[in-house]
Amino acid sequence: MTAHNPDLPKLLAMLIEQSLEYVVLLLDPAGRIIWANPAAEYIFGYGRDEMVGLESSALFVGEDVARGLAGHEVEVATRGGVAEDDRWQRRKDGSRFWAVGAMVSLRDESGKVIALAKVMRDRTDLKGQLEGLRNHAIALEQAARRKDAFLSTLSHELRNPLAPLANAVQLIRMSGSEGDLGYPLKVIERQTDLLRRLVDDLLDISRIGAGKVDLERQPVVMQDLLRHCVDDVRALVAERRHDVQLMVPDEPIRLEADPRRLEQVFVNLLTNAAKYTPPGGRISVGATIEGHEVVAKVVDNGVGIRHDMLPRIFELFTQVDSSRALARGGLGIGLALVKDLVAMHGGSVQVRSEGLGKGSEFVVRLPLATGEREGAMRR
Numbered sequence: 001m002t003a004h005n006p007d008l009p010k011l012l013a014m015l016i017e018q019s020l021e022y023v024v025l026l027l028d029p030a031g032r033i034i035w036a037n038p039a040a041e042y043i044f045g046y047g048r049d050e051m052v053g054l055e056s057s058a059l060f061v062g063e064d065v066a067r068g069l070a071g072h073e074v075e076v077a078t079r080g081g082v083a084e085d086d087r088w089q090r091r092k093d094g095s096r097f098w099a100v101g102a103m104v105s106l107r108d109e110s111g112k113v114i115a116l117a118k119v120m121r122d123r124t125d126l127k128g129q130l131e132g133l134r135n136h137a138i139a140l141e142q143a144a145r146r147k148d149a150f151l152s153t154l155s156h157e158l159r160n161p162l163a164p165l166a167n168a169v170q171l172i173r174m175s176g177s178e179g180d181l182g183y184p185l186k187v188i189e190r191q192t193d194l195l196r197r198l199v200d201d202l203l204d205i206s207r208i209g210a211g212k213v214d215l216e217r218q219p220v221v222m223q224d225l226l227r228h229c230v231d232d233v234r235a236l237v238a239e240r241r242h243d244v245q246l247m248v249p250d251e252p253i254r255l256e257a258d259p260r261r262l263e264q265v266f267v268n269l270l271t272n273a274a275k276y277t278p279p280g281g282r283i284s285v286g287a288t289i290e291g292h293e294v295v296a297k298v299v300d301n302g303v304g305i306r307h308d309m310l311p312r313i314f315e316l317f318t319q320v321d322s323s324r325a326l327a328r329g330g331l332g333i334g335l336a337l338v339k340d341l342v343a344m345h346g347g348s349v350q351v352r353s354e355g356l357g358k359g360s361e362f363v364v365r366l367p368l369a370t371g372e373r374e375g376a377m378r379r
Contacts, residue, residue, distance in 0.1 A: 023101070027116040031056045031074040034115070043122055045092035056118070061088045061096055077103040078113050089120070098124040162199065165192050190235055197267070201337050204264070205316065208340045215258040215344055219369065222253035222287045222294055229266040230285065233274060240279045244270075247286035253294050254369040261341045262366075265349075268334040269298040269362050276360070277302030289368065293347075296364045305353040305360055313351050314339040342366070 016024050016037050023043055026035040036051040044051070044059060057070035064070070064087060076083035082104045089099045101120025105113045169185055169192070207213045230237075230246055237244050255262075266285070273283045277300045287296040305313060316336040342349045347366035353359065 021121055023099075023118070023120045023122075025051075025056075025118040027056060027074075027103075027118065029074075029078065029113050029116065031070065031116070043091070043097070044089075050092075059089050061090045064088070073103055074116065077105045077116055081105055085120075086123075097122050098126065100126070162192060162196050166196075197271075198333075201264075201268070201333050205333055205337055205340075208337075208344075213344070215261060217256050217258055220255045220257045220259050220262065222255060222296065223248045225259055225262055226266060226285055226287060226296070229263055229270055232263070232267050233270045236271065236274045237283070240274055240277070240281070242274055242277060242280070243282050245282070245284040245286075247284060249288065253287055253289060255294060255366055256369045257345055257366065262345070265338050265341050265364065266296070266298070268338050269364075272334060273298055273300040273302065273360070273362075276300070290365075292368055293365045294368055296366070297361060298364075299359065299361045301359040304356045304358040305351065306356055307353075310351060310353065314349070338362075338364075 019037070020039050020042055022037075023040045024037040025033055025040055028034050033051050033054045033056065036046075036048050038048070040046070040051060041048045046054075055070070056074065057065050060070050069087070073083045073085060082102055084102045086098070086100045088096045090096060099120040100123045101118065103116055103118040106115040106117055108114050165188070169188055172181065172185060204213065226246060226248060230244060270283065270285065277283060281301050283298070283300045285296070285298045287294055289295070314335050316333060339349055342364055345366055347364060349365070350363045352361040352363070
């Protein structure tokens with residue numbers, strides 16, 4: 001043997017004999033073991049001589065023997081050339097281990113199967129990891145279902161007292177006896193409306209998670225929708241003395257969308273901008289056409305967002321800063337709802353901020369109506 005002419009059969013024999021991780025079995029065409037390497041003895045617990053003559057089924061667990069998998073493996077390898085398998089195997093003492101491997105057919109020059117070779121490796125460690133991950137995934141799924149059920153129940157329970165509160169305020173006004181209660185009644189009305197929006201958002205989050213929200217698409221003019229949204233937050237904006245600018249083109253921008261759901265999107269973004277901008281701040285909302293999309297932006301000069309928070313800002317229950325969020329009554333659900341509703345419309349939403357104290361910009365992209373896309377292409 002020389003460096004240029006290695007004795008390959010001898011090297012292969014050494015590899016098979018010296019490896020203690022990979023079991024190598026040779027079987028006759030009927031599936032009886034005719035040879036085993038030392039790893040087979042080490043892993044299965046049989047003496048090598050004991051293994052000779054055993055049916056391959058002796059190494060299978062009882063339920064797989066009952067299903068006929070040993071014979072099926074031989075049949076597949078004989079017919080197709082290779083049978084891959086990841087399954088439990090049985091040791092001599094009856095204990096199990098998880099093996100990954102394959103059986104291949106060995107053929108003579110005429111193509112006749114003269115033997116079968118099976119190579120496998122004990123990967124019980126991998127099976128344990130996979131089972132752990134599977135159990136973890138099941139636990140997460142169950143926790144998500146419990147969370148959705150909790151949010152749904154909480155939303156319904158919170159909604160129950162809202163209607164009587166709103167009705168009571170209206171009855172006082174209709175009675176003409178509000179007297180000096182005008183200002184307190186306005187406060188109650190405003191806070192009741194905020195609570196109603198919060199409850200609606202909670203309920204929608206749980207419904208979207210359960211796949212129970214369907215869009216009611218219809219023709220929508222983006223300019224009209226944004227004006228309605230600005231009107232909806234006017235009380236909050238006035239309370240905080242913000243300057244709000246609406247910047248939209250004269251030519252209508254048309255979408256095929258659910259107007260109520262899109263109003264939720266932009267009212268949430270405008271409410272966030274108003275709440276997270278110090279009194280006397282500036283907020284702008286606008287829309288333009290870019291390609292086949294309408295691009296709407298809500299920009300403020302408020303508290304801004306830390307760079308490390310930007311990737312997580314649309315996750316459920318994420319708060320930019322816990323103390324700030326709690327001071328302003330934030331639960332971290334509005335932006336998660338925005339992302340879900342925009343995605344349901346086939347769009348996307350991104351956030352930009354240069355950091356704390358430098359304001360924020362939310363960019364919503366939505367597909368134009370079919371006719372509008374064709375017109376945009378001509379333009």
